[in-house]
Amino acid sequence: MQKSIVGKHAQYKKLESNILQISQEAKALKKQYDDVIDATVGMLHREEGNVFKFQVVQDALYHLNDSQTYHYAPVRGTKNFSEGVFNWVFGPYAEQLKQQFHYSVIPTTGGSGAVSNTFYNFNDFNQKVLLPNIYWSPYENFALEANIQLHTFQMYDDLYRFNVEDFKKEAIQLAKEQGRLCVLLNDPCNNPTGLCMTMDDWKQVISILNEISETDVPVILIQDIAYIDYQMKTTELSREVFTNYFDLNDDILVVVVFSGSKTFSLYGFRVGAQIGLSKSSKVIEDFTRVGDYSVRGRFSSVSQPGMNIIEKIFTSEDMRDRFETELQIGRKLLKDRAELFLSEATKNDLEIYPYCGGFFISVPTKNKNIFKDLVEDHVFVIPMQGLIRVAISSLNLADIPELVRKIKKHI
Numbered sequence: 274m275q276k277s278i279v280g281k282h283a284q285y286k287k288l289e290s291n292i293l294q295i296s297q298e299a300k301a302l303k304k305q306y307d308d309v310i311d312a313t314v315g316m317l318h319r320e321e322g323n324v325f326k327f328q329v330v331q332d333a334l335y336h337l338n339d340s341q342t343y344h345y346a347p348v349r350g351t352k353n354f355s356e357g358v359f360n361w362v363f364g365p366y367a368e369q370l371k372q373q374f375h376y377s378v379i380p381t382t383g384g385s386g387a388v389s390n391t392f393y394n395f396n397d398f399n400q401k402v403l404l405p406n407i408y409w410s411p412y413e414n415f416a417l418e419a420n421i422q423l424h425t426f427q428m429y430d431d432l433y434r435f436n437v438e439d440f441k442k443e444a445i446q447l448a449k450e451q452g453r454l455c456v457l458l459n460d461p462c463n464n465p466t467g468l469c470m471t472m473d474d475w476k477q478v479i480s481i482l483n484e485i486s487e488t489d490v491p492v493i494l495i496q497d498i499a500y501i502d503y504q505m506k507t508t509e510l511s512r513e514v515f516t517n518y519f520d521l522n523d524d525i526l527v528v529v530v531f532s533g534s535k536t537f538s539l540y541g542f543r544v545g546a547q548i549g550l551s552k553s554s555k556v557i558e559d560f561t562r563v564g565d566y567s568v569r570g571r572f573s574s575v576s577q578p579g580m581n582i583i584e585k586i587f588t589s590e591d592m593r594d595r596f597e598t599e600l601q602i603g604r605k606l607l608k609d610r611a612e613l614f615l616s617e618a619t620k621n622d623l624e625i626y627p628y629c630g631g632f633f634i635s636v637p638t639k640n641k642n643i644f645k646d647l648v649e650d651h652v653f654v655i656p657m658q659g660l661i662r663v664a665i666s667s668l669n670l671a672d673i674p675e676l677v678r679k680i681k682k683h684i
């Protein structure tokens with residue numbers, strides 16, 4: 274028999290994205306029936322059903338000149354883009370972080386490119402990244418593509434709180450086994466559950482990472498903040514979580530994953546960034562060196578118009594103010610939907626994971642046929658590890674009471 278056309282390392286590859294497939298099925302059935310509820314799409318939509326686009330983003334896009342639209346972008350982006358993203362992400366703590374840390378911003382193809390590059394460069398092949406047992410499934414694709422694996426700890430304790438104990442146990446063991454520890458936490462506003470770790474959770478996590486780094490093990494913390502701008506808090510308060518970084522030991526590398534898709538609704542433009550922070554200048558030199566190389570080596574550079582839209586908004590006071598005002602409207606859409614969902618859940622005695630922000634609410638379930646049962650009732654959600662994920666980002670308020678009633682019926 275002929276040998277396989279595919280290289281040995283690629284034999285396992287088969288894209289099984291149930292999320293995209295289920296979304297297609299929901300759209301097809303919606304064309305046939307009026308009562309179909311599609312809670313699968315991770316893009317923010319208005320009540321009328323169209324995507325929540327920012328007028329200020331649209332204006333910036335329409336005013337780009339030819340070079341800002343068509344020319345190749347520099348691998349490192351521009352200083353205005355990097356500084357704009359850094360200052361937005363860290364808000365009131367940006368200046369203090371700049372004083373105490375070395376940092377570097379590498380533009381990437383969305384938050385996805387940022388996670389993918391980080392997995393690839395900060396692990397040896399076959400090593401494992403530690404993350405909670407409930408996670409956004411594309412992390413698996415990024416890991417396999419980087420020739421690494423995922424290793425999980427229990428995300429919740431019995432009271433649905435972040436499980437620091439299990440995190441500690443698995444982190445110490447993994448660090449011992451492989452002489453390296455790379456941790457991924459999608460916080461705040463976890464996808465799929467909406468969990469936000471508390472300040473105390475973060476303090477404990479950082480003290481565990483410090484303890485491990487003192488055993489001469491390289492420690493990398495990836496914080497995926499894709500949904501930070503949709504926490505049920507003001508922009509300023511949602512940044513408080515970063516004050517915990519000040520306690521980090523010198524040699525630890527933090528990589529903050531920024532997504533232009535979520536913050537600006539620029540889903541199709543593929544803009545994001547890896548923001549590296551460390552108290553060690555050598556660590557950030559290395560982060561920048563391998564980051565630049567991988568951008569060129571893996572996707573060449575990032576969307577020129579996408580980066581320029583973001584740069585324009587962050588370099589004009591007026592545009593930035595307009596952006597913040599519109600963001601509050603987007604946040605309010607989610608807040609109203611979340612509040613209604615929670616009050617309907619209470620009325621129907623439906624247990625849900627604690628939600629504090631983001632595009633998704635999750636409902637634990639033991640029903641193995643939950644997906645099929647709900648589809649028969651014309652409801653589409655994403656089934657995941659022992660739960661169903663409900664995208665409140667794409668629901669409208671009017672559908673929520675019926676949706677909760679149907680979930681309760683089958684859960």
Ligand SMILES: Cc1ncc(COP(=O)(O)O)c(C=O)c1O
Binds near residue numbers: 464497535540
């Ligand atoms: C948890 C999480 N991280 C990162 C991303 C990255 O999105 P993008 O690559 O579009 O920036 C997403 C998108 O759904 C996500 O849910």
